[in-house]
Amino acid sequence: MELKQTPLAQIHQDSGARMVPFAGYEMPLRYSSVVEEHLNVREKVGVFDVSHMGEFLISGPQALALVQKTTSNDASVLEVGQAQYSCLPNENGGIIDDLLVYRLDHDRYMTVVNASNIDKDWNWLTRNNSMEAKIENISESTALLAVQGPLASQALQPLTSVSLGSINFYRFTIGEFAGIQEVVISATGYTGAGGFELYVPAVHASTVWKAVMEAGEPFGIKPIGLGARDTLRLEKGYCLYGNDINDHTTPFEAGLGWITKFTKHFIGSESLQAQKEKGISKKLVGFVMVDRGIPRKDYRILDRLGDPVGVVTSGSQSPCLEKGIGLGYVPKRLAAADNEIFIEIRNKSVKAITKKLPLV
Numbered sequence: 001m002e003l004k005q006t007p008l009a010q011i012h013q014d015s016g017a018r019m020v021p022f023a024g025y026e027m028p029l030r031y032s033s034v035v036e037e038h039l040n041v042r043e044k045v046g047v048f049d050v051s052h053m054g055e056f057l058i059s060g061p062q063a064l065a066l067v068q069k070t071t072s073n074d075a076s077v078l079e080v081g082q083a084q085y086s087c088l089p090n091e092n093g094g095i096i097d098d099l100l101v102y103r104l105d106h107d108r109y110m111t112v113v114n115a116s117n118i119d120k121d122w123n124w125l126t127r128n129n130s131m132e133a134k135i136e137n138i139s140e141s142t143a144l145l146a147v148q149g150p151l152a153s154q155a156l157q158p159l160t161s162v163s164l165g166s167i168n169f170y171r172f173t174i175g176e177f178a179g180i181q182e183v184v185i186s187a188t189g190y191t192g193a194g195g196f197e198l199y200v201p202a203v204h205a206s207t208v209w210k211a212v213m214e215a216g217e218p219f220g221i222k223p224i225g226l227g228a229r230d231t232l233r234l235e236k237g238y239c240l241y242g243n244d245i246n247d248h249t250t251p252f253e254a255g256l257g258w259i260t261k262f263t264k265h266f267i268g269s270e271s272l273q274a275q276k277e278k279g280i281s282k283k284l285v286g287f288v289m290v291d292r293g294i295p296r297k298d299y300r301i302l303d304r305l306g307d308p309v310g311v312v313t314s315g316s317q318s319p320c321l322e323k324g325i326g327l328g329y330v331p332k333r334l335a336a337a338d339n340e341i342f343i344e345i346r347n348k349s350v351k352a353i354t355k356k357l358p359l360v
Contacts, residue, residue: 001024003024003026004052006025006051006052006143007051007143007202007203007205008206009026011206011210012031015028015223017029017223017225018225022052022115025115027052028223029225030226031222031225032222034228034319036222037222037224038232038319038320039320040220041149041193041232042319042320043150044221045152045216045220045221046149046221047146047148047222048146048147048223048224048225048229049144049223050144051205053112053113053114054114054115055110055112055138055139055144055199056121056135056138056139057104057108057134057135057136058108058109058110058125059109059136060132060133060134062131066133067109069267070124070128071099072087072088072269072272073259074263075101079103080104080105081103083100083186083188084259085098085099085170085188086099086100086101088121088124088267089266089269093250094246094247095247095250095251097121098245099112099114100112100188102172114242122135122137141201141202142199142200142201142202143199143202144197145197146190146191146196146197147195147196148190150194152194153195153196155216155219156212156215159215160178160183160185162185170187170188171187172184178211178212179211180204183198184198185197186199190233191229192232192236192238193232231318231319234359235320235359236359237357237359239327244284244313249284249329250275253282254284257276260276281331282331285327285330285334286327286356287327288318288321288323288324288352289325289326289351292324293324294316295316295324295352297313299344300343301328301330301341301344302341302349304341306342309341310329311329313326313327314328325359330354337356338353338354340352340353341353
């Protein structure tokens with residue numbers, strides 16, 4: 001299957017990015033080194049092309065009804081200009097996808113879904129749209145830039161009359177940015193370093209990217225690839241779909257009980273309510289390596305007797321801690337912080353310790 005390209009693919013290639021296949025797209029893995037890019041976001045500011053993400057508009061008098069039926073969080077509490085982290089559960093409570101829900105207007109919402117799940121999510125929403133809300137897939141016509149880091153606000157402010165400092169966490173505004181009208185400027189962040197997401201018409205993606213890079217130059221801005229995006233989110237313990245959550249893991253097992261609200265009925269709510277009452281048998285935990293070693297996805301997790309108790313779902317070397325870190329499901333008895341576990345690395349049992357998230 002031929003890989004899709006984002007509207008910024010040529011810019012990445014011209015910038016010397018190492019391009020790799022990801023979720024059906026050709027995406028930049030890194031421009032320099034993952035560690036350098038990671039630390040640049042933590043200490044200064046970096047810009048990511050995340051235009052591969054999917055966006056659906058849900059509108060009309062029944063828009064909220066469809067969002068409420070299909071998502072685990074309670075979207076009725078959202079004000080216009082507010083966003084919410086949520087997930088699409090299946091009938092068994094497993095996670096079809098995790099997503100963001102934006103309330104754009106009184107009866108108009110935008111959902112932002114993972115690139116690998118665009119078709120799956122679209123089919124799920126349309127199949128469950130018994131109330132006939134209007135759904136529109138705007139993924140191809142929408143580009144998304146994430147400008148992340150403690151200097152993001154200062155770097156971007158010259159490009160807009162919108163007061164960026166007044167956009168609180170999980171809030172957004174729609175305004176003019178870099179001469180482009182109707183840009184959604186939000187502060188949800190997937191790096192834990194602060195910053196903004198810019199949803200722009202795909203035809204203007206290059207214009208906005210160049211403007212951001214120019215405005216950010218005095219602040220040390222750099223383009224950042226998927227490699228550092230992964231290590232940044234891992235340090236904060238943010239789940240990656242397909243690794244840490246999937247159709248067979250539930251929000252309670254993944255530590256996402258806080259986005260599961262029983263103030264309304266939704267698909268899978270009975271299964272999840274039953275699991276909440278019964279309790280979970282396994283839980284996603286963060287851990288830091290005590291001994292030297294880098295945990296990788298699918299490495300076995302062992303208890304102190306050497307018995308396999310789980311697998312690593314995400315793992316890497318933390319540029320901030322300069323140690324191996326990871327996420328993985330373990331039995332509930334080992335899920336509390338400061339428990340000793342072992343990661344099987346090249347047939348050796350390497351000690352790690354469970355930690356409360358975030359890891360950094």
